[in-house]
Every structure is written in C-alpha cells, then in structure tokens.
Amino acid sequence: MNTCRRLQLHVMLGFSLLSGIHAAITADQAKEGATGAPPAAARAPGKRHGTEKQTPEVQRYMARIFDPGKYEHSCHATNPAEFTAWQSSARAALAELVRLPTIRADAAGFKPRATLLPAIDDLGAYTRQEGRLETEPDVAIHFWLLKPKGAGPFPLAIISNGHGPSRGAAGIYGSEAAKRHILAEDRDVGIQAVSRGFIALVPSTRGIGEDPEAFALADLDGRNGGKSCIAHNWHAIAAGRTMMGERVWDIMKFIDWATALPEVDAKTIFMTGNSGGGMLTTYAAALDERISIASPSSSFDDFFAPAGNLTHCQCNHFPGMVRFGQFWDIAGLIAPRPLLTVTGIKDPAHPVKETRHAAEEVKRIYSAAGVPDRYEHQFGPEGHRFYKNLMWDFVSKTLGRDLR
Numbered sequence: 001m002n003t004c005r006r007l008q009l010h011v012m013l014g015f016s017l018l019s020g021i022h023a024a025i026t027a028d029q030a031k032e033g034a035t036g037a038p039p040a041a042a043r044a045p046g047k048r049h050g051t052e053k054q055t056p057e058v059q060r061y062m063a064r065i066f067d068p069g070k071y072e073h074s075c076h077a078t079n080p081a082e083f084t085a086w087q088s089s090a091r092a093a094l095a096e097l098v099r100l101p102t103i104r105a106d107a108a109g110f111k112p113r114a115t116l117l118p119a120i121d122d123l124g125a126y127t128r129q130e131g132r133l134e135t136e137p138d139v140a141i142h143f144w145l146l147k148p149k150g151a152g153p154f155p156l157a158i159i160s161n162g163h164g165p166s167r168g169a170a171g172i173y174g175s176e177a178a179k180r181h182i183l184a185e186d187r188d189v190g191i192q193a194v195s196r197g198f199i200a201l202v203p204s205t206r207g208i209g210e211d212p213e214a215f216a217l218a219d220l221d222g223r224n225g226g227k228s229c230i231a232h233n234w235h236a237i238a239a240g241r242t243m244m245g246e247r248v249w250d251i252m253k254f255i256d257w258a259t260a261l262p263e264v265d266a267k268t269i270f271m272t273g274n275s276g277g278g279m280l281t282t283y284a285a286a287l288d289e290r291i292s293i294a295s296p297s298s299s300f301d302d303f304f305a306p307a308g309n310l311t312h313c314q315c316n317h318f319p320g321m322v323r324f325g326q327f328w329d330i331a332g333l334i335a336p337r338p339l340l341t342v343t344g345i346k347d348p349a350h351p352v353k354e355t356r357h358a359a360e361e362v363k364r365i366y367s368a369a370g371v372p373d374r375y376e377h378q379f380g381p382e383g384h385r386f387y388k389n390l391m392w393d394f395v396s397k398t399l400g401r402d403l404r
C-alpha cells in the first residue's frame with residue numbers, strides 16, 4: 001500500500017470512528033432525552049481493557065464491544081414512575097438472559113421434592129437438620145436447616161456459599177483450624193441468623209466443586225483448569241442454559257418449599273452470601289421479589305477490573321451479560337427493598353475506587369425509585385470475608401429490632 005493510500009485509509013477510518021462515536025452519542029442522547037440523565041458513556045468509569053497486557057488492537061476491540069453506549073437495559077430513570085417502567089422490562093430481560101424460561105421448560109412441570117434426614121442435632125436454643133431438595137429431575141441440592149425452638153413463625157434467612165464448603169455457615173467446622181478461620185471471618189452466618197430468631201437455610205450453591213455437598217460437574221479432562229464451576233457453566237451454556245440461572249432457580253425452589261412450612265414467616269426473607277454467594281444473592285434478589293432484604297458481601301463492584309478484564313469467576317458469566325448493563329443495574333433491580341452491599345477495604349478483588357463508583361450508581365437508582373435510604377454500601381476494615389456487625393446493624397435498622 002502506498003503512503004497516499006494508507007493516509008487516505010487512516011482518514012477514512014478516523015472519520016468512520018468519529019462518525020460511530022457521534023452516532024452512539026446522538027442515539028444515547030435521544031434515548032436519554034426523556035429523563036434528562038447524562039449519557040451512560042459519561043457515567044461509566046474509563047476502561048482501558050487490558051492496558052499494556054493486551055495489544056492495542058485488542059484494547060480497541062474490547063472498548064468497542066463493551067461500549068456502555070451499547071448497554072440495552074441500563075437504568076436511566078430519574079423518578080419512581082420511570083424506575084418502575086425500567087424495572088419491569090429489565091427484570092424480564094434478565095430472566096430471559098439467564099435462561100430461566102429454558103430451565104423451567106427443561107423441568108417439564110417437575111414438582112420439587114424435599115427429603116430431610118431423620119437425625120436432628122439439638123444445639124440448645126435451636127436445632128439443625130440436614131436434607132436435600134430436588135429442584136429439577138436428578139438435581140438434589142443439599143441443605144442444612146437451622147430452627148429456633150418455639151412455635152414461631154420465624155423470619156427466614158438464606159445463606160449461599162461461594163467457592164468453598166457450605167457447612168461452615170451451618171456451624172460444621174471439620175477441624176479446629178477451620179473453626180478458627182470461619183469464626184475469625186464471621187462465616188458462621190447460619191448460626192448467627194438462628195441465634196437471632198431466624199430459620200436459617202444453608203443450601204449448597206450448584207456447581208461449586210470445592211463444596212463436598214454440592215451438585216457439580218467434574219472437569220474430567222482438565223480442559224477448564226480443574227475448575228468444576230467453569231466446566232459446569234460451559235455445559236449449561238451449551239444446553240442453552242446458564243449457571244447463574246440454575247443457581248437462581250434453586251433459590252426460587254427453596255423459597256417455594258420453605259415458605260410453605262408453617263413455622264416460616266414469609267414476609268421477611270433475608271438473603272446473604274460472600275463472594276460467589278454474594279453474586280447469587282444479588283441475582284436472586286433482583287429476580288425474585290420475595291427476598292425482602294439482601295446483603296451481598298465481597299462481591300459487589302464493577303463487572304470489570306481496573307485493567308478492563310472481567311473480574312468475577314467465569315461461573316458468574318452468561319452470554320449478553322454486559323450487553324444488558326452493568327452490575328449496578330442488576331443490584332438496582334432490588335429496589336425498593338433494603339439492600340446492603342459490603343466489601344473489605346483490603347480486598348484486592350474489589351478495588352475501593354471502582355466499588356465506590358458502583359455504589360454511587362446503585363444509590364442513583366434507589367434515589368430514582370424514591371427510596372435512597374434503603375440502600376447502603378459499607379466497607380469492612382479487612383479483606384474478602386463476612387462482616388457480621390455491619391450486616392446485623394443494617395438488618396436491625398431495617399426490621400426495627402435490635403439484632404446486633
């Protein structure tokens with residue numbers, strides 16, 4: 001190619017790039033004109049998508065495909081009426097994206113079946129029992145159920161695990177060292193909940209190979225680095241499903257089952273989880289309005305790390321996730337219900353600057369919904385763990401009862 005032709009091509013490319021940007025901004029302004037909100041591109045933090053670790057071509061490619069101007073369900077509402085309209089269409093779109101209708105169709109009318117083991121541990125003021133809930137044919141999800149003694153009815157707390165065993169939340173520690181670790185990081189959340197008068201349900205999150213109780217695929221040939229959660233998600237995606245959809249489905253089936261128990265007061269359903277359990281808490285609360293209070297821990301920030309790569313474990317990803325919007329749009333679907341997001345200030349997985357920005361975006365959505373006081377973000381003083389004092393302070397304030 002001669003110099004003249006190369007220059008001409010650069011000018012053409014530059015023009016088409018500028019035209020593209022102009023068109024995107026114009027379309028964005030037109031779309032947002034009704035609400036008067038600033039364009040989504042102006043609100044999103046600048047992303048370099050890989051910095052020096054990606055080639056310049058790849059950085060441009062990623063900047064183009066992840067352009068916030070392409071988000072289809074970002075919340076631009078500025079008042080409760082706009083918020084309600086957005087929430088209705090965005091929630092339906094998210095349910096489709098995580099393929100809940102496909103999972104429902106695959107279940108083909110299957111009625112979930114719970115099996116409780118006969119042994120009941122008497123732990124003083126409460127009991128603990130082990131069981132399984134078959135949420136779709138051949139998928140029996142393990143759980144622990146901790147119940148206060150007395151007649152009830154009791155509010156329900158659901159505690160979901162991330163990449164680790166679920167048993168610690170139910171007060172089953174395995175070893176003294178494990179017990180010290182679990183208690184030092186406030187991970188005995190089922191025990192905390194039942195001690196505060198909740199019926200605590202601790203289901204095993206689907207596809208977590210690190211949890212011996214979990215229903216999970218094995219990564220048989222090591223194609224996925226030995227990570228069963230990634231193997232499981234790819235197989236689900238190949239079948240037109242998603243792992244996030246399967247996990248939310250399991251929580252929905254657990255809520256169906258638990259709220260039919262006479263001792264459960266279905267008006268108060270609190271859900272929490274750390275890391276992957278926090279991701280599931282966010283999506284489940286976004287999609288199921290029966291969850292009345294949510295507190296995802298060590299999971300909430302931007303979908304992207306500062307370098308521009310997707311930050312969460314791949315088992316949380318599904319096709320079209322970023323075309324839908326950003327993580328704060330998912331969290332915003334929880335409004336007007338109370339939401340507390342918590343991250344540790346020393347958690348390298350969730351940088352402070354990005355997390356603060358994400359929290360401001362959720363606050364903006366809650367303000368549009370007319371309930372800015374129902375959303376809080378708190379930083380814990382340490383790393384990637386639970387912070388029970390922050391969590392129970394918020395639940396106490398929300399319920400008007402001192403549960404600290």
Ligand SMILES: [Zn+2]
Pocket residue numbers: 163229230276313314315316
């Ligand atoms: Zn994973």
